[in-house]
Amino acid sequence: MCLVLIIRICLLPLFFSQMRATQRMQVLQPQIQRIQRKYAARKDPRSKEAMQREIMALQQRHNANPLGSCLLSLIQAPILCSLFYTLQSLPASAAGNAEPLSGIDRVMAGDIESSSIFGVRIADSFGTVVSPQSHVVIGVAVALMCLMLFAMQWLLIHRNTPKDAMDSPQFRTQKLTAFVFPAIYVVSGGTLPFGVLLYWLTNNLWNFGQTLCQLRWFPAPGSEAGERKAERDHERENRRRAASGLPSLEEERAAAAREEAHVRREREKSVASRNRRQRKNVQLAKR
Structure with missing residues (x-):
């Protein structure tokens, strides 16, 4: 159990790298699905190769590695296999029916085999x-x-x-x-x-x-978790703004909408005034 904790703490940087790689792949999924739909009706090998090239080019442009989420499992697999082999070989090593495992001699193998947790060796x-x-x-x-x-x-x-x-x-x-x-x-x-x-x-x-x-x-x-995170980030930003005496995100958006509406009205007034002047000039020219 301590072995797991030591290994996983050492692998934390890789975990965060894996999460970022997974996020990039998830963001690209709609584009990958569009490429797959583009070649869905084509079954010839050349079209399949073209589809794979487009998907790989897309992943390379966005630095997304589809195998990034497998690294943690691949790194731990040899450790788990070694632990399995060692524990399986302990009884034979303790009984002297097998060669010692590296530095684990017969006495040490017996001590390890006899150790128990909750009454189970x-x-x-x-x-x-x-x-x-x-x-x-x-x-x-x-x-x-x-x-x-x-x-x-x-x-x-x-x-x-x-x-x-x-x-x-x-x-x-x-x-x-x-x-x-x-x-x-x-x-x-x-x-x-x-x-x-x-x-x-x-x-x-x-x-x-x-x-x-x-x-x-x-x-x-x-995703549902993504929506919840967006809500938390929204509330956190509003609390930060309130503590700094700044308007909330809703107030800022409302002010931006009012400003945009004001600019649009002014633009419409300017266009209407220009049109009136043009019509007046046309009427004067006709006279």
């Missing part, structure tokens, strides 16, 4: 424990993992999706993933060592917190 899985209490602890850990993942995906899908994209086939596919991945967790959670479950659970809790931060500070434009 970190190298044990759901299939290797025998006590009902251990089964309950592992089951609760898997349930919390699934709950955090489902809640995170539900928030991203329903709160951070632009409203004009909710009728697209991609949105319906995203809604299915909110149920598919927790189901995969249930199946895989029974075979993973308890230490890996703790790592995964802590990681999901961190991801859930990051999702709440994303919805508050980096929402997608046009």
